[in-house]
Amino acid sequence: MLEEFSEEVRGALAQATQTLKNNQFKEPSIEAVSLVANALKLNKISLYLNYNKALSNSEQFAISKLLARRLNHEPLEYLTGYVNFMGLDFMIEPPVLIPRPETEVLVETLVEVARDKKNPIIFDIGTGCGAIGIASLKFLPNARVYASDIIDLRLARRNAIKLKVSERIRFLRGDLLHPFFEESCGKGKADFIVSNPPYIPSSEIPSLQPEIRFFESHTALDGGEDGLFFIRELIKTSVVKLKKSGMLLLEISPEQADTVKKEALKYFESVDFIKDFFGRTRVFLAKYPKLKKS
Ligand SMILES: C[S@@+](CC[C@H](N)C(=O)[O-])C[C@H]1O[C@@H](n2cnc3c(N)ncnc32)[C@H](O)[C@@H]1O
Incomplete structure (x- = not known):
C-alpha cells in the first residue's frame, strides 16, 4: 500500500511508523496512518484517496508535532479528537475518559434488557463524553436518557447533537444521583x-500506563x-430511584464481583453478571429493588 502514496506522504508514514516502532508502540503502522491523516486534516479514507500529494512545510511540521505528542504517550484519540464506540464516532478531548471497548458490553446488555420496554427511561450516571447514554439511544428508538456527571457536560451535549439524539437526552450536572432528586425527570x-x-483502587492509579495516568482525568x-x-x-441509592421492575447495570472490574454481589443482595432481590469478550466478568446487573416499607 505504501508504494501507492506520493514520495513525501510515503516518507512521512514510513518515518512515523519506524519511530513509533523504535519506541515500542504496539500498532506503529496503524497509528502512523491516523497521525499523518489527522495532521493533514483528512480522515484515513481521504488520506488514501489523496495519497499522491506533496507536503507543505506546515503539513510536515504538523505531522512532527503530532508524532512528538504521541511519543509523549498522549492517547491517539485525544490527538485525533475522535473515538469509535459502538460503531459511532464520538468527539473526545482531554481529560474526559476515552470510552473503552469493554463498555460496549454494558451498552449491549442494556439494549438487550430494555428492548422490550415500551418507552424506557434510562439514567446514565457519570456520562463523560455521553458514550453510554447516546449509544443506547441509537439502538433504542423509544428510550429517553437523563445523563449526569460531576464534570462539565459540554462535550457530551455536542456529541448528542452530532449523533442526532439531543431531543431524547437531558444532561444534569452533579454528584451521582443527587441531581435526580432535585429535578423532575419524567x-x-x-x-x-x-x-x-470510577472503579480503580486509588493505590493502583500510579501504576497505570502513562496514556491513562498522565492524560485521563483521575476523577x-x-x-x-x-x-x-x-x-x-x-447500589444503595439507586433503589430509591428505580421503578419496581427497574434494573441497575454497572461496569465493574472482574475481581470486584463477589463483593459487589454481597453488597447488592442487601438492596436487590436478584443479581447477575455478564462477561466481556475475554471471558472476564464485566457487567453487573441487579433486578427488583427491595423497597423499605415506610
Ligand atoms: C469511568 S468514567 C466513564 C465515562 C463514560 N460513561 C464512559 O463509559 O466512557 C467515570 C465517569 O464518572 C464521572 N464521575 C466521577 N465522580 C462522579 C460523581 N461523584 N458523580 C457523577 N459522576 C462522577 C467522571 O467524571 C467520569 O466521566
Whole structure:
C-alpha cells in the first residue's frame, strides 16, 4: 500500500511508523496512518484517496508535532479528537475518559434488557463524553436518557447533537444521583440506571500506563481505597430511584464481583453478571429493588 502514496506522504508514514516502532508502540503502522491523516486534516479514507500529494512545510511540521505528542504517550484519540464506540464516532478531548471497548458490553446488555420496554427511561450516571447514554439511544428508538456527571457536560451535549439524539437526552450536572432528586425527570424514576463509574483502587492509579495516568482525568478512574466507593453508593441509592421492575447495570472490574454481589443482595432481590469478550466478568446487573416499607 505504501508504494501507492506520493514520495513525501510515503516518507512521512514510513518515518512515523519506524519511530513509533523504535519506541515500542504496539500498532506503529496503524497509528502512523491516523497521525499523518489527522495532521493533514483528512480522515484515513481521504488520506488514501489523496495519497499522491506533496507536503507543505506546515503539513510536515504538523505531522512532527503530532508524532512528538504521541511519543509523549498522549492517547491517539485525544490527538485525533475522535473515538469509535459502538460503531459511532464520538468527539473526545482531554481529560474526559476515552470510552473503552469493554463498555460496549454494558451498552449491549442494556439494549438487550430494555428492548422490550415500551418507552424506557434510562439514567446514565457519570456520562463523560455521553458514550453510554447516546449509544443506547441509537439502538433504542423509544428510550429517553437523563445523563449526569460531576464534570462539565459540554462535550457530551455536542456529541448528542452530532449523533442526532439531543431531543431524547437531558444532561444534569452533579454528584451521582443527587441531581435526580432535585429535578423532575419524567415521573422521577428510571426503568434502568446504568453507569461505568470510577472503579480503580486509588493505590493502583500510579501504576497505570502513562496514556491513562498522565492524560485521563483521575476523577474518571479513582474508585477510592478498594475501588468500590461509587459502586456501593450507586447500589444503595439507586433503589430509591428505580421503578419496581427497574434494573441497575454497572461496569465493574472482574475481581470486584463477589463483593459487589454481597453488597447488592442487601438492596436487590436478584443479581447477575455478564462477561466481556475475554471471558472476564464485566457487567453487573441487579433486578427488583427491595423497597423499605415506610
Ligand atoms: C469511568 S468514567 C466513564 C465515562 C463514560 N460513561 C464512559 O463509559 O466512557 C467515570 C465517569 O464518572 C464521572 N464521575 C466521577 N465522580 C462522579 C460523581 N461523584 N458523580 C457523577 N459522576 C462522577 C467522571 O467524571 C467520569 O466521566
